[in-house]
Amino acid sequence: MSIDPSPIPTPATGLAPPRWRHVARTRGVLAVVLVELIVAALVAYGLWALRRQTLEGELRMLGSLSAAMAAQADGMLDVADAVLRATRTELADGLLQPGTEAADALLRSRAAALPQFRSLEVVDAQGALLASSQDEPTPPEAAGEREDLVAARATAQARAAPALFVGSPHASAADGQRAIAVTMDWRNKAGAYQGAVVLQAEPDFLDGGFARIAPTPDTSLAIYRRASAPVSDGPGDGQARLLPADVMAGLWADPAPERPRVLALPDGRRRLVAAHRLQRVPLMVVVTRDARVAMADWSDQAWLVGSFAASALAMTLFLTLRNAREEGLRRAAQARQQALQEQLQRARKLEALGTLAGGVAHDFNNILAAVVGYGELARTAAADGSAQARQIDQVMQAGLRGKALVERILSFSRSAPRPHTVLRLQPVVHEVLQMLAASLPARVELMPQLDAPEAAISGDATMVFEATMNLCTNAMQALQAEGGRLVVALSVVDIDTPLALYDRSLAPGRYACLSVADTGPGIAPEVRARLFEPFFTTKGPQHGTGLGLAVVHGAMHDMGGAIDVQSTPGQGARFLLYFPCVDAQPDDAAAPQAALPLGAGQTVLVVDDEPALVALAEEMLAGLGYECFGLGSSTQALAEFQADPGRFDLVLTDELMPGMTGTALAAALxxxxxxxxxxxxxxxxxxxxxxxxxxxGVTVLVRKPLVRAELAQALARALG
Structure with missing residues (x-):
């Protein structure tokens, strides 16, 4: 059994209103909680499934939109490719002569059929304009280093097949408006680079119409090249919604960028992304949407459903807990009523037994008074050492034993009230423990935990001593067979509400609580009901009188205290005595002392590193009838003892000394x-x-500072 050293007891089951945490552990409440958890899990799963469906629908929509825009852009580039190839072929064959009216007319007719393109132009190898579909003459344009022309020249010089190149948006020299150049090189019959054919397109020629078909304002489109600025950022403020370069690098590296996905951006935003590569040119159409906005409808539904479900579950749980607690309160009230009835029955039974025992003891005490009184007179008249004196001594011893028995009976029956004084409880308990320590069985461990040095009560010190001694003696006897721990704890507790105990209900107030707990076999239920009956014992006639706990009960009743018993068979027992605390200060004046036990000339070795204390001990011990030999060093004392181990009858030593402690010295001796x-x-x-x-192996342990009486008693106990 694990002994809880705290003197504050746990109220017996059913004797206190149930706490919420106890109510929550009942089977009915746990069943409701389990059902609610299942319902909550189903609701959460439904919301998760709805979220997944919503997200998949949004991604499918973006994927379809991206595919449609990519197909539109590819179609536009197919048209541009056909026009540019036809024009470069005519230039190579000499059918189109740049700078002639016929050339300009042909370019104008072709450009008129392409509404998404502003003009069709022919430039030379240096980028100078040779012909244009525009009616008005265009100023010279130094465009030789424009990226689309650089790419066209590189393609021709590499003798590669002609290919389209889509340039970045730039300001046209003709009208200053932004345009995108779609360029293809043209060569002569020998394959030498002569210049380029250019379609100047509107900035939105690849993503035109997206604003009309975009499902929501937050849906954005952009067309990216692999390693340079975007070709188009879509309608509106698309620049703010462009994907970072590292994100685009990941899309370009993905072998299947067409798979819609959710991407987390470095700034913490999450966007839905669908991308498609164009077939003719290394461009990628990317359609994105803000994930939070896309899932806003689902979030609103989730909050609504979750709030409703949580409120319903919380209300159901609250009502279940309230009903369970009300049921617990009803049962607790019934248990309290039953406990009070049992307490009343025990009190009446003990009162009846006490009255009977008190009456018998009172009459028997009158007889004993005569026996003891006349016995003393007869003993005075008898000669010492005679047979008559020995016989009278036996009568006197029996009479004194009878007197002690009567005093215990009267103490239980409260027929012999003792005067109350204000006293401190802890010194009395400490005295009991000191006496117990000298006779403690080898396998019993005494664990004192006294923490109420200032606790004062109104009572009789002898009654407190007897009650404490009886409880500790019973606990030691319970541990005699198997051994174990005896925990004696003392503390001050504040009781805020009436506390139902074994014999009665304890009123609110401040109490000194003495707890005596053991790890023995415990108390059987049938024995527990009769614990405090006089003459009831389970130890047999040779080992007990059945008055020990009866005296405890009488003492506590006399001092206005209360008793509680906690025990489980096989797991030990715990007795708790509640003494009402008082505010008055105890009278610490020394009581008249009995004759001190004196020595008979025994030799005592006194060891202390303080010379003044050695001298004091020598003087005190000499006055008590002992011969002393004092030393100021433990190592010197050990050497002196080694020289003649039989010289000393007892050793009195300090603990903390240089070189060797008192306990180390005791072990060495x-x-x-x-x-x-x-x-x-x-x-x-x-x-x-x-x-x-x-x-x-220390025989007696005492605390400094020592007084003469304590020293005399300590030495007498050690030598006895």
């Missing part, structure tokens, strides 16, 4: 002489002092 009584006195030895002292 026991190695030389096992069984040597050692009293360890320490003002502070660390949190593990008791464990170290026990391991080193």
């Amino acid at each position: 026991h190695a030389l002489r096992p069984g040597l009584p050692v009293v360890l006195a320490s003002g502070y030895g660390g949190p593990q002092l008791e464990a170290r002292a026990a391991q080193a």
Whole structure:
């Protein structure tokens, strides 16, 4: 059993209103939560499926739009290719003579059939205009370094097949308006480069009409080249929606760019993208749309459905929890009522037994008074050492045992009230633990946890001592067979609401709570109901009188306290005593002391690194009837002991000293002489002092500063 050292008990099941976290663990609530989780999962799956369908629909739409725009652009370039090839052939065959009226008329007739193109031009190898379809004469244009003409010249010089080249948008020298040049080289019969045939197109000749067929304002189109500026950025403010160069590089590298996709841009935006390569020229048509805008309808639906589902589930869960808690409150009320009835029955039974026991004890005490009184007179008259004196001594011993038994019975029955004084609880408990430590079985570990040095109560110190001793003795007996831990804890607790305990309900207030817990076999349910009955015992007639817990019950009732019992068979038991705290300060004046136990000339080795303390101990011990030998060094003391191990009857040593601690010295002395009584006195030895002292074989452990009475009692216990 894991012992919780805290003296604050957990209320018995059913005796307190259920907490929300306890209600939430009931089967009905868990079933509702499971159903709600399934419903929530289905709703989430439905929303996810709807989102996927919406996204796929948007991507299909963009893919179709991109394919249509690519087909339109390819068709426009097919027308341009046919016109440019026919013109370059006529130039090569000499059928078209640049600079003649016939040449210009032919160019005008061809350009008139191409509404998407402004003009059809012929330029020489240096880029100078030779002929044009425009009616008005055009000024000379130094266009030899224009990229479309550079590409045409490179194609001719490489003796490659003629090909279209679409240039970047530029300002026309003829009218200053922006145009896109679609160019093809022309050569003479020998294949030498002579110049180029150019169609000056409108900037939107490849994406014309997109603004009319675009499904939404946020849908944008752009036409990109592999390694230079876009040919077209579409209608409107398309420049702001152009894809970054690294994104386009990925599309160009993709063997299947036609597959629509969702791309995350470096600025955090997400866009739906569909792309198609053109067939005649290395251009790519890319249609994009903002993913957030595209999924706006789905987002609105998801928020609506999710909010409704969450509200419905939350309301259902709240109503279920409320109903479950109300049911728990009803059961708790019934359990409290039953517990109060059981407490009342136990109280009446104990009261009846106490009255009976008290009456018998009171009458028997009168008889004992006569027996003991006359016995003392007879003993005075008898000669010491005579048979009559021995017989009277036996009678007196029996009478004193009977007197102690009567006092315990009267204490339980409360027929002999004791005067109350204000006292501190912790010193009394500490005294009990000191006495227990000397007789503790080898396999029982005593774990004191006293944390209420200032707790003051109104009561009788002897009653508190007896109650604590009885509980600890019972716990030690429960641990005698298998061993285990005995935890004695003391703390101050504040009770805010009435607390149902074993014998009665504890009113709100401030209490000193003494907890005695063991890891023994626990208490059977049939025994638990009779724990505090006088003369009830499970130990047999040779080991118990059945008055120990009865005395505890009487003492707590006399001091206005309460008792609680917590136990599970096989997992130990825990007794809790609640003492009402008082604000008055205890009278710390020393009570009259009994005669001190004196020594009989035993030799005591005193070891302390403070010479003044060595001298004080020597003087005190001499007054108590001991012979002393004081040393200021532990190593010197060890050497002195090694020289004559049988010289000393007891060793009194400090703990913290240079060279060797008191516990280390005790261990070394026991190695030389096992069984040597050692009293360890320490003002502070660390949190593990008791464990170290026990391991080193220390007989008695006392705390500094020592008074004469404590020293006398400690030495007497060690030598006894």
